Amino acid sequence: xxxxxxxxxxxxxxxxxxxxxxxxxxxxxxxxxxxxxxxxxxxxxxxxxxxxxxxxxxxxxxxxxxxxxxxxxxxxxxxxxxxxxxxxxxxxxxxxxxxxxxxxxxxxxxxxxxxxxxxxxxxxxxxxxxxxxxxxxxxxxxxxxxxxxxxxxxxxxxxxxxxxxxxxxxxxxxxxxxxxxxxxxxxxxxxxxxxxxxxxxxxxxxxxxxxxxxxxxxxxxxxxxxxxxxxxxxxxxxxxxxxxxxxxxxxxxxxxxxxxxxxxxxxxxxxxxxxxxxxxxxxxxxxxxxxxxxxxxxxxxxxxxxxxxxxxxxxxxxxxxxxxxxxxxxxxxxxxxxxxxxxxxxxxxxxxxxxxxxxxxxxxxxxxxxxxxxxxxxxxxxxxxxxx
Amino acid sequence: xxxxxxxxxxxxxxxxxxxxxxxxxxxxxxxxxxxxxxxxxxxxxxxxxxxxxxxxxxxxxxxxxxxxxxxxxxxxxxxxxxxxxxxxxxxxxxxxxxxxxxxxxxxxxxxxxxxxxxxxxxxxxxxxxxxxxxxxxxxxxxxxxxxxxxxxxxxxxxxxxxxxxxxxxxxxxxxxxxxxxxxxxxxxxxxxxxxxxxxxxxxxxxxxxxxxxxxxxxxxxxxxxxxxxxxxxxxxxxxxxxxxxxxxxxxxxxxxxxxxxxxxxxxxxxxxxxxxxxxxxxxxxxxxxxxxxxxxxxxxxxxxxxxxxxxxxxxxxxxxxxxxxxxxxxxxxxxxxxxxxxxxxxxxxxxxxxxxxxxxxxxxxxxxxxxxxxxxxxxxxxxxxxxx
Numbered sequence: 001x002x003x004x005x006x007x008x009x010x011x012x013x014x015x016x017x018x019x020x021x022x023x024x025x026x027x028x029x030x031x032x033x034x035x036x037x038x039x040x041x042x043x044x045x046x047x048x049x050x051x052x053x054x055x056x057x058x059x060x061x062x063x064x065x066x067x068x069x070x071x072x073x074x075x076x077x078x079x080x081x082x083x084x085x086x087x088x089x090x091x092x093x094x095x096x097x098x099x100x101x102x103x104x105x106x107x108x109x110x111x112x113x114x115x116x117x118x119x120x121x122x123x124x125x126x127x128x129x130x131x132x133x134x135x136x137x138x139x140x141x142x143x144x145x146x147x148x149x150x151x152x153x154x155x156x157x158x159x160x161x162x163x164x165x166x167x168x169x170x171x172x173x174x175x176x177x178x179x180x181x182x183x184x185x186x187x188x189x190x191x192x193x194x195x196x197x198x199x200x201x202x203x204x205x206x207x208x209x210x211x212x213x214x215x216x217x218x219x220x221x222x223x224x225x226x227x228x229x230x231x232x233x234x235x236x237x238x239x240x241x242x243x244x245x246x247x248x249x250x251x252x253x254x255x256x257x258x259x260x261x262x263x264x265x266x267x268x269x270x271x272x273x274x275x276x277x278x279x280x281x282x283x284x285x286x287x288x289x290x291x292x293x294x295x296x297x298x299x300x301x302x303x304x305x306x307x308x309x310x311x312x313x314x315x316x317x318x319x320x321x322x323x324x325x326x327x328x329x330x331x332x333x334x335x336x337x338x339x340x341x342x343x344x345x346x347x348x349x350x351x352x353x354x355x356x357x358x359x360x361x362x363x364x365x366x367x368x369x370x371x372x373x374x375x376x377x378x379x380x381x382x383x384x385x386x387x388x
Numbered sequence: 389x390x391x392x393x394x395x396x397x398x399x400x401x402x403x404x405x406x407x408x409x410x411x412x413x414x415x416x417x418x419x420x421x422x423x424x425x426x427x428x429x430x431x432x433x434x435x436x437x438x439x440x441x442x443x444x445x446x447x448x449x450x451x452x453x454x455x456x457x458x459x460x461x462x463x464x465x466x467x468x469x470x471x472x473x474x475x476x477x478x479x480x481x482x483x484x485x486x487x488x489x490x491x492x493x494x495x496x497x498x499x500x501x502x503x504x505x506x507x508x509x510x511x512x513x514x515x516x517x518x519x520x521x522x523x524x525x526x527x528x529x530x531x532x533x534x535x536x537x538x539x540x541x542x543x544x545x546x547x548x549x550x551x552x553x554x555x556x557x558x559x560x561x562x563x564x565x566x567x568x569x570x571x572x573x574x575x576x577x578x579x580x581x582x583x584x585x586x587x588x589x590x591x592x593x594x595x596x597x598x599x600x601x602x603x604x605x606x607x608x609x610x611x612x613x614x615x616x617x618x619x620x621x622x623x624x625x626x627x628x629x630x631x632x633x634x635x636x637x638x639x640x641x642x643x644x645x646x647x648x649x650x651x652x653x654x655x656x657x658x659x660x661x662x663x664x665x666x667x668x669x670x671x672x673x674x675x676x677x678x679x680x681x682x683x684x685x686x687x688x689x690x691x692x693x694x695x696x697x698x699x700x701x702x703x704x705x706x707x708x709x710x711x712x713x714x715x716x717x718x719x720x721x722x723x724x725x726x727x728x729x730x731x732x733x734x735x736x737x738x739x740x741x742x743x744x745x746x747x748x749x750x751x752x753x754x755x756x757x758x759x760x761x762x763x764x765x766x767x768x769x770x771x772x773x774x775x776x
Contacts, residue, residue: 015394018392182390214619231604
């Protein structure tokens with residue numbers, strides 16, 4: 001079933017080895033004041049920074065920089081960016097990096113001209129947009145979040161120990177344009193690469209595991225899962241395999257530009273749990289997701305059994321011979337866990353900086369919810385213990 | 389592999405039972421002069437026309453109508469529409485109907501202010517846009533072409549006996565908004581419904597049968613094919629099955645809004661042949677495609693064997709046991725033909741108004757081309773004879 005929806009996603013995507021050559025013509029469409037934001041200087045290593053600065057100079061821009069955005073971008077950085085926007089009358093925020101940097105850019109774009117406590121209004125209360133928005137564009141150097149083609153902005157309030165996601169209404173906050181060159185991801189370290197892959201796979205599952213009807217979006221999500229599994233296995237063997245890296249990059253964008261989620265009942269509880277895990281441990285987002293997912297799905301699969309059987313058969317090709325539905329579903333989840341292991345991802349929370357005494361705090365502070373089953377704090381704690 | 393591409397598709401889609409309620413708020417964004425275009429009065433039967441007129445009056449519009457657009461829209465109608473646009477200073481062309489009506493609207497939008505022979509410039513020479521474009525929007529009442537979310541405009545020049553497709557550059561000619569209510573398709577006669585389904589399936593295959601690399605878009609196309617097969621079987625049994633009709637409608641839009649074609653090598657020769665078949669017989673577009681496709685793919689499959697084997701296995705679940713690749717591929721094509729037969733589609737050109745003496749003319753006037761194999765006139769004639 002396709003339930004009622006409205007969709008509009010005007011982000012212009014430039015994809016491929018020549019993508020960055022389009023930057024000057026796009027920059028020409030905006031005013032002269034640019035806020036350039038990026039992460040921990042890795043963009044300076046591979047010539048990306050120089051190419052971007054060259055395009056900015058070529059088009060006569062005045063550039064202010066905000067560097068050092070964390071992998072879990074902080075609300076203090078959003079405030080800092082907002083101040084730079086106001087002081088410099090920024091016409092365009094150009095984010096160069098992965099999802100963290102782009103999420104931070106959108107946070108700045110939304111909150112720079114908000115009168116009052118933007119954290120409270122936009123992230124806690126998920127309030128409507130009530131102030132002018134600064135345009136955002138991106139050059140992607142790490143793939144996973146699809147922030148380059150959606151309206152999401154996940155921000156960590158370090159003092160409050162809260163990591164909250166906001167999906168702004170489409171199309172107000174979609175990047176105006178995004179530049180995706182798979183070569184820029186060649187040098188991403190292994191752990192970050194597989195973290196990105198796990199994040200993509202988690203997005204696909206969280207959109208997939210909901211609903212009991214026949215829905216075109218589910219078939220599309222399965223298609224991306226199958227492509228991602230094939231491409232990831234190749235990329236892990238050879239990180240400079242352009243075919244594999246380009247497929248992964250596009251799987252990521254399609255995986256959460258929301259066109260595959262239309263009309264879908266979804267279940268984002270794994271992300272909710274990981275957000276709090278991230279707030280307590282600062283672990284790579286996708287690694288947290290990969291550890292939580294198998295434990296979470298084993299905890300809830302019986303409440304959505306037909307979908308987990310379908311997942312096992314269509315994604316992992318589990319033969320039905322001699323197994324009952326519950327066994328087939330569990331085989332599928334076991335394959336998922338093996339896949340993450342094969343990518344070289346740690347298998348337990350204790351391997352990524354969590355301690356046992358954190359678990360009740362993480363469970364308590366996680367937003368309750370779910371899809372086939374509604375998770376309460378006690379359920380969340382049990383899932384955390386099961387993968388500790 | 390994802391090869392270099394640029395993509396931007398800003399069409400706003402309103403989908404579902406409540407979709408038409410959004411019409412007044414969208415109309416409010418445009419000036420007061422509306423050109424309303426539609427087909428053969430079927431929209432007047434089911435209350436759609438009254439609802440649209442009511443929304444137009446509610447928003448204070450001045451409406452000029454162009455009715456009677458053919459299922460193969462004619463260039464003379466494009467000229468007629470252009471004159472109405474110029475005379476009435478049209479601010480928005482609102483197309484109500486299927487792909488034919490929307491294609492005609494885009495033809496009018498592109499050519500109304502062209503100085504000179506628009507047919508020659510835009511359709512024959514596929515020239516760049518050099519004049520102001522009139523905004524287009526649509527309310528869909530028959531599904532198939534995805535014209536509601538792409539830039540295509542297929543027009544028949546009746547005097548020249550030429551049916552030519554033009555894909556205008558994105559996003560210049562995408563509809564500003566499109567309203568998709570699956571209920572509006574409930575009353576589409578059986579032959580038109582299955583013609584639409586065959587058109588969708590053909591679009592998917594024509595984007596799929598090209599390339600020898602591992603490409604995410606192929607997995608997505610397979611997903612839509614599988615969904616469409618399931619939904620079509622249900623809709624043929626019960627035309628008022630909302631679940632099935634809504635999935636078909638969304639398969640159609642996703643099937644040719646071009647997001648699944650990105651970076652794909654493609655083969656549109658089946659459409660090229662059908663366009664000329666249509667110019668000579670005026671047969672329903674999808675019916676022509678359904679008759680030509682199996683004959684065409686049997687003619688070329690050996691040149692792209694691995695993809696046809698993949699098609700047989702992934703779409704039609706042909707087991708590999710004891711068959712060689714050629715046999716598996718042919719089994720897949722046989723399943724495709726059986727599927728069209730199961731939908732109640734005629735199997736031969738002679739059943740839909742073609743005569744044997746037309747075939748050389750159709751072959752001669754078809755644009756040569758292809759994917760895995762380059763088709764020349766003699767090849768095209770052989771394919772036509774094989775399905776006559």
